[in-house]
Amino acid sequence: MNLKLRMEYNPQDIEKKWQDHWKKYNTYKVDNNSKKPKFYALDMFPYPSGAGLHVGHPLGYIATDIMARYKRMSGYEVLHPMGFDSFGLPAEQYAIETGQHPAITTKQNIETFKNQLSKIGFDYDWDREIQTSSPQYYKWTQIIFQEIFESWYNYDTQKAEHINTLITHFEKNGNANVNAECDEDIIQFTATDWQNYSKHQQQEILLKYRLTFIADSFVNWCPALGTVLANDEVKDGLSERGGHPVERKKMRQWMMRITAYADRLLEGLENLEWSDALKEMQRNWIGKSTGCEIDFKVKDKNITLTAFTTRIDTIFGVSYLVLAPEHEIIGELTTLSQKNEVEKYVTWAKNRSERERQTEVKTVSGVFTGSYATNPFSDEKIPIWIADYVLSGYGTGVVMGVPSSDDRDFRFANNFNLPIKMVIEGTETMENPTEKKYGKMINSEFLNGLETKDAIAKAISFVKERNIGKAKVNFRLRDAVFSRQRYWGEPVPVYFKNGIPYLVPKENLPLTLPEISAYKPTEDGEPPLARATDWYYTDKNTGEKYPYEHSTMPGWAGSSWYFLRYMDANNDNELVSKNAMQYWQQVDLYVGGTEHAVGHLLYSRFWAKFLFDRGIINFDEPFKKLVNQGMIQGRSALIYRKKGENVYVDSELAKKYNEDELQQLHVDVNIVKNDILDIEAYKNWRNDEDWQKEMQNATFLTGENDAFNCDYLVEKMSKRWYNVVNPDDVIARYSADTLRLYEMFLGPLEQSKPWNTQGIDGTQRFLRKLWRLFYDEKDGNFLVKDETPTPAELKSLHKLLKGMHEEIAEYSFNTIVSKYMIVVNELSDLKCHKKAILEQLLQALAPFAPHITEELWENLGHKTSIHHSIMPNFEEKHLVESNFEYPISVNGKVRTQILFDLEKPTTEIEQEVLGNDIIQKWLEGKIPKKIIVVKGRIVNVVI
């Protein structure tokens, strides 16, 4: 029996054995006091959804696991942790529907996830697990919030400082000369003013400077659901759930002044090893634009409208002004005759989502206010319009319309018959002048003849001279809304006294979520936490009770700093100890999807910079190197059934039917193999009686070879399409090592691809073939011998080692897997069972297939884990080639091959090539124009 076990590759036993062993002996324990160089590999932690882990999740985890193991074998102390982003909407939604506390659902889901993860053979040190929804963790999220509350951004020092430095400044000098990121509506005050203000007034003022503050901002309010919705929960102005109307409503929200960091977030990108694509996305998101603010006086009214433009050079081409529908001044601008129309338009436009307003460029909409403004350059009278393509959140909410050089302005002017004035030379005759946006100025008085750049400079100095505006840098980036009208998030550790927020004392933290009767908002639209009874902050001295903040923190709060907590996950005194932080520093490798490109990755950078400013950490970028893994999509299986009949039709046969004769149905991908349906499994797909009865008389019209073929469709992996593949099933059927190899073999890590179990047999076969290099499967004999390897065997091994080291540095895991396959194929052909070769092969493979290699390593007689052995390097001497078979091409088309010594001089190669029969034939007696010889590559004869 024992013999039989050893005879063939038996992954189920081996994998269980080693997973238990590693756990028992703490093989992957991480040491914060190590003397080794460190390597920190991190995955974007998962949201533990109720659906459990699907095969898409582990893709990135396997990649980091491979890197972690590779680095450990290369002499590094490796931190490779895992945890859960466990606050979130799905658990809350489930709680609303069922009344079950989201903590319960979350706990269950985390258990499922951990159970699934543990079977894949990751080297996590589970002692460092974190959960963002646990009070031990969110205590520190709350403390970071408090630090942000206690800070202001000083542009003079270019960093966040404690609010006390600002108070000192106010006490000495008032707020003159304070160069801070703050609210717009600041009034000037002196030191004496400050001292005379009441405590309340002082707090009010400070709130305008704090890095987190309270402001009104627009949200998608759904009165019927009594809740705020995300943009993607809104479809065509209606809620996705229930289809109720949604309106844009201003709500008091906590905000964070991320815009203070806009420049640093932009500059910081330079030194990061992130893909250019990702950096570009962040740059565009931050959207720095250098331009000019310019004042337009409204005719016959004491109103000035300030517009922001990056193209002040086109000022003479302005034919109208446009305001965002949210602009507060609209009421004053609207003339009596336009009042009805304006109000109608504003109500309509305000309730459109930003997405809609920007997407529908073809349908131009807007309304005339009845008022006019004066162009400060030309004194021309121009109409003032309102249009929803102007967003209130960007710039000043006022745009100067230049139809001749802006596409949206052009469409707008055309639609409303507004004049179009050409200001760039060459556009006069063009049907669409916006196709030429830069060039020499015309029709622009003193700007005439200047190139765009110079015209901008001259116009700006004119603006300054006349005091009608100023040069201005604008960012597309907006301050981040930090409130959520939800239950399942971190409570904001703040209470209110006379409408002013005060911090809950540190010793009272964590401020935990109170129990409430139902998890939805109150009838009058207050967040769920307003339902909590007797949830107040009690002043220790006076015994007075003050209400807590009722909104909770957003999903990004907990995930913006979690990488720090892993360094010192169980520290009750600090969010991370100095020692741990100084050892681990930045994350060396961060792997996750592009869907986080601008959300999570920008917020984490923001918080890291803040924590750096305040001296809590000593680096200001969290993730040094980042790799984006592609999405794993589902590959749904489709079958056809005749409409109204209990007859199923093979996909090939289905082509002969009319489309409306057949019904297309999704079928569970787990009962389909290589696009062929397992009919028996289908009959037992569902347990209920109706199904069983129906299946008794079901007919299956099969195709070739009596097989029932299915069609397929690539779409999101989701329960409802029956295309979810669970890693547990794959492991049970094949093995964890097979799954790991296959996920890597599927294609480049960065690329999105559909999951298709077709092909997984190949990686399983590879592992069995590897096993057969060690064991004779027929008689169970151990084949490994202590013999001296031949040059061919050494070459095969070192080709692999070279490729593996090179490609792992490029994260090209898929090509490494093929290199393993090639070496095992070659060694099998060579009948190589030599210890010196196989031992190193195992080490090279260990990061990818940790179980089988550990087992065979032990069988080779090793007493310590292969994962703590030293990774072998390659030696060039085994790889040297003396000659090369050159492809010989004529005019770029390969016609023959000739073997040449690599040292052979070019002239001799040329002669021999020209003498070759096949080349002679192609020359047809002509003399070649030239011959190109690229050493070790190719020869090209040009006729």
Added chain:
RNA sequence: GCCGAAGUGGUGGAAUGGUAGACACGCAAGACUUAAAAUCUUGUGAGCAGUAAUACUCGUGCGGGUUCAAGUCCCGCCUUUGGUACCA
């Protein structure tokens, strides 16, 4: 709409500007077997000619361009896909 990415055989994919299709799946034929599984061997982009070895033509989403040479570089499109600020 805007920003980002991708498009190569029946399938997943490989290819420092230098022999397109490595490696693997699938399929076909054969070997072993009473049989099946497993394993092994051979073939497999399309077209065309040939009994055959082989030769030639076409071929990396579409249309242009640069180059001795383009899947790769440049210009213009098309399709799919991620993000678009309260999904995570």
